[in-house]
Amino acid sequence: MFRHNALRYAVLALLAAGALFQALTAEYFGLEILTEILILAMLVLALDIVAGFGGMVSLCHGALMGVGAYTYAILSTKAGIAPPVAMAGSIALTGVAAWVIGAICSRSHGIYFIMATLAFGQMAYSYVFEAPIFGGDDGLGGISRLDLSFIGVDLNDSRSFALFCLALLAAIYVASVLILRSGLGRSLSGVMHNEQRMRALGLTVWRVKADVFGLSGMIAGLAGALAAQHILYISPGLLSWTVSGEALVVVILGGLGTLVGPLVGAAAFVVLKHELSAVTTYWHLVVGVILIAVVMSRANGVFGWFESRWGDRIERRMADATRKQQSEEVLTDA
Amino acid sequence: MAHDLGFWTLQALNALQLSMLLFLLSIGLTVIFGLMHFVNLAHGSLYALGAYFAASLAAVGGYWMGFFLAPVAVAGVGVLLYSGLIKRMRKSGPMAQVLVTFGLIFAMLDLTRIFWGDLALGIEVPALLDGRLAFLGVEYPTYRLFIIALGLAIFAALAFVLARTQIGAMIRAGVDNDAMAACLGINVERLFFMVFCFGCALAGLAGAVAAPLLSVTPDMGLQILIPTLIVIVIGGLGSLKGAVSGSLIYGFVQTFGAVLAPQLASVLIYALLAAVLVIKPVGLFPAKG
Numbered sequence: 001m002f003r004h005n006a007l008r009y010a011v012l013a014l015l016a017a018g019a020l021f022q023a024l025t026a027e028y029f030g031l032e033i034l035t036e037i038l039i040l041a042m043l044v045l046a047l048d049i050v051a052g053f054g055g056m057v058s059l060c061h062g063a064l065m066g067v068g069a070y071t072y073a074i075l076s077t078k079a080g081i082a083p084p085v086a087m088a089g090s091i092a093l094t095g096v097a098a099w100v101i102g103a104i105c106s107r108s109h110g111i112y113f114i115m116a117t118l119a120f121g122q123m124a125y126s127y128v129f130e131a132p133i134f135g136g137d138d139g140l141g142g143i144s145r146l147d148l149s150f151i152g153v154d155l156n157d158s159r160s161f162a163l164f165c166l167a168l169l170a171a172i173y174v175a176s177v178l179i180l181r182s183g184l185g186r187s188l189s190g191v192m193h194n195e196q197r198m199r200a201l202g203l204t205v206w207r208v209k210a211d212v213f214g215l216s217g218m219i220a221g222l223a224g225a226l227a228a229q230h231i232l233y234i235s236p237g238l239l240s241w242t243v244s245g246e247a248l249v250v251v252i253l254g255g256l257g258t259l260v261g262p263l264v265g266a267a268a269f270v271v272l273k274h275e276l277s278a279v280t281t282y283w284h285l286v287v288g289v290i291l292i293a294v295v296m297s298r299a300n301g302v303f304g305w306f307e308s309r310w311g312d313r314i315e316r317r318m319a320d321a322t323r324k325q326q327s328e329e330v331l332t333d334a
Numbered sequence: 335m336a337h338d339l340g341f342w343t344l345q346a347l348n349a350l351q352l353s354m355l356l357f358l359l360s361i362g363l364t365v366i367f368g369l370m371h372f373v374n375l376a377h378g379s380l381y382a383l384g385a386y387f388a389a390s391l392a393a394v395g396g397y398w399m400g401f402f403l404a405p406v407a408v409a410g411v412g413v414l415l416y417s418g419l420i421k422r423m424r425k426s427g428p429m430a431q432v433l434v435t436f437g438l439i440f441a442m443l444d445l446t447r448i449f450w451g452d453l454a455l456g457i458e459v460p461a462l463l464d465g466r467l468a469f470l471g472v473e474y475p476t477y478r479l480f481i482i483a484l485g486l487a488i489f490a491a492l493a494f495v496l497a498r499t500q501i502g503a504m505i506r507a508g509v510d511n512d513a514m515a516a517c518l519g520i521n522v523e524r525l526f527f528m529v530f531c532f533g534c535a536l537a538g539l540a541g542a543v544a545a546p547l548l549s550v551t552p553d554m555g556l557q558i559l560i561p562t563l564i565v566i567v568i569g570g571l572g573s574l575k576g577a578v579s580g581s582l583i584y585g586f587v588q589t590f591g592a593v594l595a596p597q598l599a600s601v602l603i604y605a606l607l608a609a610v611l612v613i614k615p616v617g618l619f620p621a622k623g
Contacts, residue, residue, distance in 0.1 A: 057429050104608065108615050111373050111428045115567045119607040122560060126600035241560065245436055252433055282448060288440030295433045296422065 052257030062243030068224025098217020139235030261303030353585030354485025362533025368572015384541025408538025570617025
């Protein structure tokens with residue numbers, strides 16, 4: 001089950017403060033980068049739920065995000081449906097698609113699961129690439145953002161949009177924690193640790209996997225709908241398997257199964273990407289070498305490494321402090 | 335359909351040629367996986383490297399120099415990879431291996447860009463194989479026939495080595511049960527190493543052979559990776575039979591799909607893969623039951 005510790009709360013608070021500060025003070029370019037981070041953060045949260053807590057290493061989450069983005073674009077531009085409904089529709093459709101993929105792949109494990117999800121992701125990619133309604137290689141433009149003018153917010157302003165994404169990310173984080181703490185989330189951990197035992201206990205394992213995969217897909221769908229509104233243009237490249245691969249890289253670099261770690265990873269990845277591509281065109285080389293180094297060091301990502309070194313110590317110190325405080329209170333009472 | 339028999343012969347030859355190219359790649363990958371349980375996503379990058387080596391060598395000493403030396407050079411890179419990374423990753427789970435080799439893809443992509451630049455390179459088809467051959471009532475480029483023949487020859491040679499020789503028996507024993515094979519006095523580690531290098535050489539050969547057909551670009555490794563993975567997952571990991579049947583299925587579904595149902599062609603192969611994984615999660619002809 002997912003638990004917060006002092007370190008996680010501290011890092012969360014730092015991240016939230018940093019994002020809020022950036023959202024309120026940054027100029028246009030900084031806001032664009034912040035929004036990119038926030039959307040990637042949603043995607044990696046979705047991926048961490050299935051990969052870190054269910055052992056389902058998915059290589060189709062990028063494609064799921066693309067499905068969300070394309071559904072939103074098609075519904076809002078071609079079908080003329082109001083943006084809020086289109087957004088709800090894209091989340092629902094992506095969730096259903098993910099549920100079906102999760103149900104079909106639930107029997108596969110390890111490398112076969114990775115390959116099966118990869119196959120589904122590529123299937124979506126090729127379909128979007130070929131079908132004329134999606135605009136093929138040219139992509140789709142003319143996407144409009146959600147209209148929140150009734151509460152006095154203009155999302156076409158990048159600052160408002162960044163704040164909007166930040167609020168949604170916070171909500172998604174809370175929702176992820178709630179999912180992982182629910183009965184479903186606990187069953188999922190059980191399945192990850194010992195599938196046979198959970199089956200013997202009478203659990204319908206494939207349902208648990210499919211349900212969590214579906215919920216995770218809904219988050220990815222939301223990230224996709226936001227990505228479409230962020231750039232106002234989408235192309236099939238969004239569904240490419242390398243996007244899923246990069247999301248997985250972010251989860252791993254951050255710390256699998258920690259929820260907080262992938263958030264750190266998302267921020268670090270986007271900033272690193274922009275900083276490096278300003279200096280060199282070979283930023284893939286640097287990212288590749290970092291990835292190899294992190295995985296070979298056997299640490300659970302940057303946050304996981306930090307946590308395993310310092311998490312316990314901070315926790316203990318906090319516990320000591322409270323105990324001291326309590327004993328002092330007892331003394332003063334006496 | 336208004337097409338005549340010649341058209342279908344041509345398509346069948348195209349399919350066969352694609353299958354044989356994929357076979358050269360997938361056999362190395364599948365045996366590495368079957369024997370070492372190692373997922374090498376960077377296999378496609380080795381193929382790209384083979385194409386680049388071939389292009390550079392061909393510029394110096396003609397096509398045949400590239401053809402023969404590129405596999406050797408790629409095997410050399412394989413030795414470096416094995417001693418630097420893969421040996422240490424042998425005991426890790428599939429996830430760590432996928433990630434390390436994914437990082438390797440990134441790194442090698444940019445390394446090829448640094449050494450050879452972003453522009454596409456090309457190789458001339460050698461004079462011996464230039465031109466067309468009249469064949470079964472159709473005219474077909476000789477070079478493509480050469481690829482088909484090469485693939486079949488390598489298939490025959492591997493089938494012979496695996497089934498009839500002592501080293502083949504050792505490899506089969508290692509795939510079947512590596513601990514038991516080690517107990518019987520086979521140096522499984524050394525066997526792994528040899529097979530890995532040989533797989534790399536075959537990937538390099540595939541790159542060298544494909545170079546005159548496709549243009550040599552840094553991302554050609556990424557493009558071929560997914561088809562190769564599909565081939566080995568459909569065929570089943572670790573077996574020659576799986577690699578060859580998977581390659582043929584992929585080649586024919588892709589080629590004939592593009593002719594018969596262009597709208598669905600690319601989706602078709604992924605749907606087939608999904609179907610195989612659902613019905614037979616370990617592929618059609620896995621090395622182990």
